[in-house]
Amino acid sequence: MSGVHATARIGARDDGRGGTSLPVLESDGPLALRRTRGTGGEARVMLVGAMSGPLGGDRFRVEADIGAGARLRVGSAAATIALPGQAKDEAHYDVRLAVADGGELHWLPEQLISARGSDLSVTTRADLQAGARLVLREEQVLGRAGEEPGRLTSRLTVRIAGGVVLDQELSCGPGAPGGWDGPAVLAGHRAVGQVVLVRPEFEGEPAVARRVAEDACVMPLAGPAALVTAVAPDALRLRRVLDEALADLGIR
Template sequence: MKAQGSMVVAGGDGTRKSTLRSAHSEPPFSIRQCGERILVAASAAAPVGGDELSLNIAVLAGARADIGTVAATLALPGPTGAPSAMSMQCTIGMDAHLDWIGEPTVSVVGSDHTITTVVDLDETATCRVVEEVSLGRSGEPSGRLQLVLRVRRAGRPLVHHAEEFGPNVAGAGSVVSTGGARHLLSEVLVGVDASESRVSMSPTCRAAWLPVAADAVVILAVGADRPSVRSAVADLRRGPV
């Protein structure tokens, strides 16, 4: 299956901080404004091996877009063993802001999935982009999963981060990868006080705050489960004690 979704977000009308000006969605995408947020729901099972999906988001000048997904996404194997792919392209205009906070993608055993996220910011735009993945369902190993994240500001690279996971990937389960952790989170913040790098360590989770510019940070966290990862990230965001 090949499918596309797209949306254009404009400034608020006095009652909302952002308004969905236009949207186009082919199954499995379903795009709706729900109060202050814009949500992407799945109207069909996807991605399945062989699927090629793409989502394009344009946030116009001055708008503040709060966008997310309704539920977790299962990356499923297909009958032929073909890989699947999901790409998201975000363009953020002058003085605009994007919050993208998606629910986790679960890499199901036997799947081979690639997620590519590209964010293009105007010189004065800001963003918060959060992506989470779970490596396998409960009691199962994961499939193969590739993650690619690129953030550019005024055409210049700010972040380019790529990772690959799966039981057959070199170094899987070692300290150079996830160290056996099953839940991962990456977050990019642009328009914040980056301060200095710092880490959060516990028996169930490891997280790092990594400045990439004076006003931009990458947060990376791996842990046993989603609650422990989110708790560690919340500690990092509060700053040193």
């Protein structure tokens, strides 16, 4: 089978002293994990791409398991760029997140850029126990400056206490179902993003559906969750719009 296979794993646990320990911090190949300075009881990890990619045929997987009472923030050092490779196979990037009751995860990677000629499938699944907290951001940019995008399929699934609260898929670029660039989906924009918020307090006071910024809206989900979605002409504006929406919800 062609392409590079790599897996990165993070395990976060309450250290019993008001902080968060990382008993599991494993990575290989083009995926590298680095612990950075945290604040308060929160641990922080940076995902660093040691090589370009994913390329055609590559299979990357990132797993994070957050225990009860642990708090973890994960970011990435730079944008991920999906590129064409010598192999014509589809590349895969899978993210699996698990958060226990009383645990908290902020999953905040930089943008994913779909370069011309690439073919990437991204699947993100978050499984949360009741009482878990989550801020999960995804941002996709279709093509670098002045170029057409590659093929990008992105699926995001969130489960709380065993029940599905969100399961959505977006396919863009050459070969994608018609209408992805039309007024009902991206309307000509080249950057799209979403933030999933899971907060126990949403159970008693759900988020209110509304427009919160230019080309961004908040939608309540079943259970203690909400979804912010946005489109923008470029990555910079997309991040600004999502930040405005989160500030409106009181999230930093």
